[in-house]
Amino acid sequence: MRFNKKFTLITLIALSTLITGCSGEQAEKEQDKNKEEPIYRVPVEATKVKIGAISNTYNTTAVLEARAESKVTNKVSGMIEKILVEEGMLVNKGDVLAEIDSENYLLELERATIDLESAIAEFNRSKPVNGRQLVAAKDFEKLEFAVKSRRNQQKVAQIQVRDTKVRAPISGIIAERMVKEGNMTANPGGVMFSIVALETLQGVVYLPESEINNIHIGQQAFLQFPSTQQAIPASIALISPIIDTDSGTFKVTLNVENNDYTLKPGMFARVSLTLDKRENAQLVPLKAILVTDTETSLFVVEDNKAKKLTVETGYEENGFVELLSPIDPDTPIITVGQQSLKVGTEVKVVGQADSSNKLN
Template sequence: MLNNKIKNVVLFAAVTIILVACSGSESKKEKKADEPIYKVPVEATLLEIGKITNTYKTTAILEARAESKVTNKVSGMIVDILVEEGMVVEKGDVLAEIDSENYLLELERTNIDLESAIAEFNRSKPVDGRQLVAVKDLEKLEFLVKTRRNQQKVAQIQVRDTKVRAPIAGVVAERMVKEGNMTANPGGVMFSIVALDTLQGVVYLPESEINNVHVGQQANLEFPSTAAAIPATITLISPVIDTDSGTFKVTLNVNNDDYRLKPGMFAKVSLTLDERQNTQLVPQRALLVTDTETSLYVVEDNKAKKMVVETGYEQNGLVEVLTPLDAQTPIIVVGQQSLEVGADVKIIGQDL
């Protein structure tokens, strides 16, 4: 009888322990179920539809399209200098004068010699059909007249060249002589003139872009000294590819009527090669780029979804996405680097 009572007590205690244990387990499960799910905070934006251009950027050094080294054609003392560095000159303007006294005397001598030869030739011409001198002598006199006339022209040119004139219109960049100097020999450089109204810059583009450029195409130049971009125009395209660099030469013309720009200035060149309208644009920071793929994360049902995409042009922090995207689906731009596919996310920072 006692043994039965002990068995009943032990059985009751065991059942009580089991019930307590089960009750504790259920309460823990209920507690875990009540805990909130952690959501990764991210920033996101919506797809943008707009225009994007394929812009090639390089550098160039400006140079004068026309430049001339002005030399003396006759020798002598420089008696007057009429221009200084920085002055604007037109083609044909007198820059300096060389002493012309000797050349004027030489011109006078050739004039006298020519007049004498003409007079002798005229006296020796046939009169009333009668030959006054031998035909051979008359021909010599005729040749003498031609020779004297050529000598006169040379003397006239020498007198003309005592006035040193500008061969092109432009700005006097450098003056190498002083008043009172002797120009010992013809051919000495006296002035340097550059045409500043039109400057040019030379750039070299990769072979892959040769079908994307054409004469008349516009480019923009930026300089440290100017706030706004200055337009330029492609005027020459080399038909030859350099085998060492794989590039071809392109020449840009820059209008410089106000003389703001100077030869030798360093320019940043932006050349628009192509333009696309109504294309899908996403911020560049939204993309995850590896050696094998380019991807981005979107938010669907508050979960992160990874999409592998194909991209096109890049411009000003935006990238063209060629893979179709939903315009209403948020694209994660911050926080995607550590995301796992299917992770719960919470968009912060803006209303979408």
């Protein structure tokens, strides 16, 4: 009987200890559950809307051409006695470039002059004297025509003598010399020199049909060349009224001032043509924009969470894009890290204080 009582007492003590231990573990688990676990936030970079001006700029390429160019030809043939210019020299309109042997042409002029003087003398002798006609009227007319014919022959001879001196038809730079002293010229019409006018060059560009109402004569453009970092100003001089049906473009000619002759025909240029400009536009970095086949969007930060906004964009320039769908200027716009985000993702803006991650 004593044994049973002792056994019962030991059993009760053991059960009490077991129950107490279980209660302690349960309490610890409940306490752990009450502790707030830290929330992981995706680090991102963000900025705010910038208010400023933005332009619609059309970029294309062009090759410079001389606005005025001349192929200087010989009008008479003969031995080239002198060449007075070389390639690269600046000449003015009317300057003598070369001289062709003129001896034969001077003799021809002398003969034509003698023939003219003889015809004039005979004509004068045949004039009426004291009202009396010395020759028949028909013969007198022939003498009059002979004087006119000899005078024209003299003028032709004078022109040939003049043309033995080859002159520049325009002002410009000697771009090429095709002849040498002591050589015979080819038949009249052979090219001797090439002259290009460098004060004003031109570049031809082709714009899409949609831009035809956005340009006008005198509108400014800028050209950049591989040889210089400086943007060279140009202006629209001509606008073709015809749309090419194959390419859907129209021709625009730009004038480029070149008073210091630093630019040369044939140079390749990158052309920037400003078609329109908007002031006080909402601008965001281009890298913030996400473009898919169905929408254009960006992510903003709202209550430490990523929120996706579908937007409409306008002009792009210098790494910024215009927002046509206005947003709150104080809303942080995610610029880095948005590619992997989903709507509602917890985010942390790098460089911005955040106390929401602290344990309670």
